[in-house]
Amino acid sequence: MKIESRLAQIGSQKDTVTGAVSFPIYQSTAFRHPALGESTGFDYARTKSPTRSVLEEAVAQLESGDAAFACSSGMAALQTIFAYFSSGDHLIVSLDLYGGTYRLLERVMSRFGVTATYVDTNSLDDLQSSLLTNTKAVLIETPTNPLMMVTDIEKVTSWAKANGLLTIVDNTLLTPYYQRPIELGADIVIHSATKYLGGHNDVLAGLIVTKGESLSQEMAILHNSIGAVLGPQDSFLLARGMKTLALRMERHQSNATAIANHLVTHPAISEVFYPALKAHPGHDIQNKQASGNTGIFSFKVKDARYVAPILRHVKLIAFAESLGGVESLMTYPAVQTHADIPLEIRQAIGVDDRLLRFSVGIEHVDDLIADLDQALAAAIEEVQNIHS
Ligand SMILES: *Cc1c(COP(=O)(O)O)cnc(C)c1O
Numbered sequence: 001m002k003i004e005s006r007l008a009q010i011g012s013q014k015d016t017v018t019g020a021v022s023f024p025i026y027q028s029t030a031f032r033h034p035a036l037g038e039s040t041g042f043d044y045a046r047t048k049s050p051t052r053s054v055l056e057e058a059v060a061q062l063e064s065g066d067a068a069f070a071c072s073s074g075m076a077a078l079q080t081i082f083a084y085f086s087s088g089d090h091l092i093v094s095l096d097l098y099g100g101t102y103r104l105l106e107r108v109m110s111r112f113g114v115t116a117t118y119v120d121t122n123s124l125d126d127l128q129s130s131l132l133t134n135t136k137a138v139l140i141e142t143p144t145n146p147l148m149m150v151t152d153i154e155k156v157t158s159w160a161k162a163n164g165l166l167t168i169v170d171n172t173l174l175t176p177y178y179q180r181p182i183e184l185g186a187d188i189v190i191h192s193a194t195k196y197l198g199g200h201n202d203v204l205a206g207l208i209v210t211k212g213e214s215l216s217q218e219m220a221i222l223h224n225s226i227g228a229v230l231g232p233q234d235s236f237l238l239a240r241g242m243k244t245l246a247l248r249m250e251r252h253q254s255n256a257t258a259i260a261n262h263l264v265t266h267p268a269i270s271e272v273f274y275p276a277l278k279a280h281p282g283h284d285i286q287n288k289q290a291s292g293n294t295g296i297f298s299f300k301v302k303d304a305r306y307v308a309p310i311l312r313h314v315k316l317i318a319f320a321e322s323l324g325g326v327e328s329l330m331t332y333p334a335v336q337t338h339a340d341i342p343l344e345i346r347q348a349i350g351v352d353d354r355l356l357r358f359s360v361g362i363e364h365v366d367d368l369i370a371d372l373d374q375a376l377a378a379a380i381e382e383v384q385n386i387h388s
Contacts, residue, residue: 007245023054025233045232046227069209070207070238071229074192074194075192076226077228084218084219091115091117095349096146099339107340118345124159138160139168141173142173146355148273158185171190173323174293193206253293300355305383309375309379310375314375327361328361332355333357
């Protein structure tokens with residue numbers, strides 16, 4: 001069955017007792033045992049819970065994995081994955097990376113003896129030179145947040161396999177609708193489901209998908225032991241949001257493509273980072289491994305003084321952190337999402353004070369372009385007035 005149909009039908013044929021088309025919220029932590037040594041399959045909600053199970057089964061299938069685990073946030077999912085590693089283990093990680101992932105590795109995991117080296121994961125030379133005898137896994141984001149660097153997933157997974165390493169892919173920005181890393185050889189996929197999967201800026205959630213029986217069993221133990229699991233209400237909201245994922249991603253992509261093309265020629269803009277643009281260095285790899293593009297891109301204004309007035313003048317577009325929802329949001333990574341990454345690293349990769357990130361929503365593209373144009377014009381005028 002095609003992915004659009006599987007998405008729309010999440011949970012719709014699972015409640016055989018009542019026939020409910022919308023799978024219910026089972027707000028119960030305890031489950032009655034029929035007799036000693038017998039179970040309905042549900043014992044205690046941290047281990048397994050009906051509404052969460054429907055979501056997890058759907059996600060495992062969508063990502064072509066063997067098991068999925070719903071967590072209380074994307075960070076909770078990453079923490080659960082990192083708990084797979086032991087003191088003394090080393091990870092190779094994408095250089096341009098979600099700020100929270102960097103913070104978790106450097107502020108928390110480092111204290112437990114798990115270390116990381118940050119490299120351009122598209123360069124086999126860089127991967128090879130950062131390989132240590134205690135390296136256990138490669139963690140990649142593609143495209144990266146916020147600079148939209150694209151990594152060739154197949155190239156990394158085959159290199160990782162040859163060196164006995166696991167590959168973990170953060171697939172938040174593309175979702176299984178456009179990209180399925182496990183089909184390209186990855187072992188673990190992680191999502192901040194708070195973003196496109198939930199899609200409505202109203203639920204915080206994370207997902208882990210695993211390939212292979214032993215890895216899936218180990219992740220189940222970690223998920224249950226750590227207990228950063230997703231509750232029934234949020235599991236329902238997430239599954240409900242996912243039913244429209246296909247429609248939303250198509251609109252996010254078409255809006256973002258039109259707006260990115262508009263900004264490329266705008267006098268206030270110096271660069272636009274979006275893999276759908278032919279000039280983007282990752283354009284061909286992106287087309288090879290994904291069937292579409294995400295709805296976020298970043299851009300650099302010509303003058304850092306434009307930033308404050310742009311964020312003050314946008315009306316339809318909200319100045320807010322997060323991405324992937326139906327409402328358009330704009331953020332300033334250097335002081336928000338990526339503030340915990342040291343200045344030298346941020347500047348080396350290009351997350352500087354002229355960079356803005358735009359999560360394009362599903363509003364009408366003409367309204368979004370009009371809002372951006374008036375904010376940019378107001379910014380140019382304000383900076384000119386300071387000069388005169
Ligand atoms: C937001 C985000 C995370 C963290 O997820 P939360 O749900 O906010 O905890 C991880 N990776 C990426 C790429 C993200 O955008």
